[in-house]
Amino acid sequence: MATETPEKDSNRKLLVVGLIIVLLSINGILIYMQQQKSQENEEQKEIIKVKNTELENQIKVYETLKADYERQSSELSAMGLTNDSLETRIAAINADLAQLRSFRNSSFTVADQRRFQQRAQNLELALRKKDEEVAKLQENNEELFTEVKGLKTTQNKLSDSITSLATNNKELEEKINLASKLDAQNISVTIINTKGKEKEDEEEEYKAKQVDRIKLTFRLGKNEVAPKENKEILMRLIEPDGSALYNLATGSGTFEFEGKEQFYTAKRDIIFDNTQQQVSFIYSKGTPFKTGKHLIEIYSDGFLIGTTSFMLK
Known part of the structure; x- marks a missing residue:
């Protein structure tokens, strides 16, 4: 049996080392790719979590808007007033709420988020403007109530005076009638x-x-x-x-x-x-x-x- 030469033994060693290096490189690449995939999954989870948080916050904003608009409607009703545009806004808010809640089972995109945020801002602006109008109406109503109350007080005093005068006139008339009685x-x-x-x-x-x-x-x-x-x-x-x-x-x-x-x-x-x-x-x-x-x-x-x-x- 012939013995291997030192040159062949050296080549074999180099081949083994090279193979080990290749395997280690492949393993490193696989580990890196796995890490990247895990990181992407975590980032995706975080994005979904953020989107869900944004969605719930947006739902709460619309629920608050609905409550405020219903309050406005009640305040106007208490003053004997109605507002068709206000009822239309409440119906629109209910429709938006239904759509937002449907996103819990589907994708809530950034575009959706921006769209509903803009609509909410417009509704809040209209709400503040209407609140100012309602406050002015309430102030006018209070002034009118005070005036009417004063008029009723004056009317009651006048009525009392008229009643008293009528009583006095009746008594005087009775006295005159009695005095004018023929004999x-x-x-x-x-x-x-x-x-x-x-x-x-x-x-x-x-x-x-x-x-x-x-x-x-x-x-x-x-x-x-x-x-x-x-x-x-x-x-x-x-x-x-x-x-x-x-x-x-x-x-x-x-x-x-x-x-x-x-x-x-x-x-x-x-x-x-x-x-x-x-x-x-x-x-x-x-x-x-x-x-x-x-x-x-x-x-x-x-x-x-x-x-x-x-x-x-």
Whole structure:
């Protein structure tokens, strides 16, 4: 067996060394590439993490914007106002929020980020401008409320004054009406028989069957307060049984006294002239009078101004 020469042994060693160097270089390259891949993965993870953070921050910005716009809408509603453009913005924010939330399951690019940031800035600018308008409206409303409150206070005071004045006027009117009440004086009743002869009942009782008519005479007392004007004088002739004689054919009617409807027997219209003028009624019943005490009441302007009575047997 031949022995290797020193030259061949040296070449073999060089080849082995070279192979080892190549293997070490390849291994180094593989290690470097692996490190680069790991670094890229970490960078990609960091980019995704940053994008997710930016996405969540953007969602929070839009949620805040939505809450602020809804607050504005409530403030306007409280003042009785509506704003269609405001409702349109709220609807747009809701649509943007829905799209942003959909990016959680898809890619949220830098372009998307910039686009939504710009939209948010525009919405915030419009929000601040609208807040200034709402604040001005609220200030004006407060001033108007103060003015209205002052007007209501003045109105209430005026109403109280008017009520007080009306009460005083009513009381004064009642006093004037009472003071202007007419007074029937020197009242006398004359009985006219079937032959036309007159006889005052004070002399003696007259037989009822002989009475044809009743004549009532009186004077109106002087009254400086009562106006000189047309006056309506009513006469009630009340029979012994308490019923007032009433006949539409002879001019009878009804009137109100102390809240109750009453019958009157006859009526006269006169012009009161404050001269103690005489007023008379002549009444024919048309049927025989009843025996007993008859009562006569005289009314004017809602007042009982005189009474008298006579007897028939």
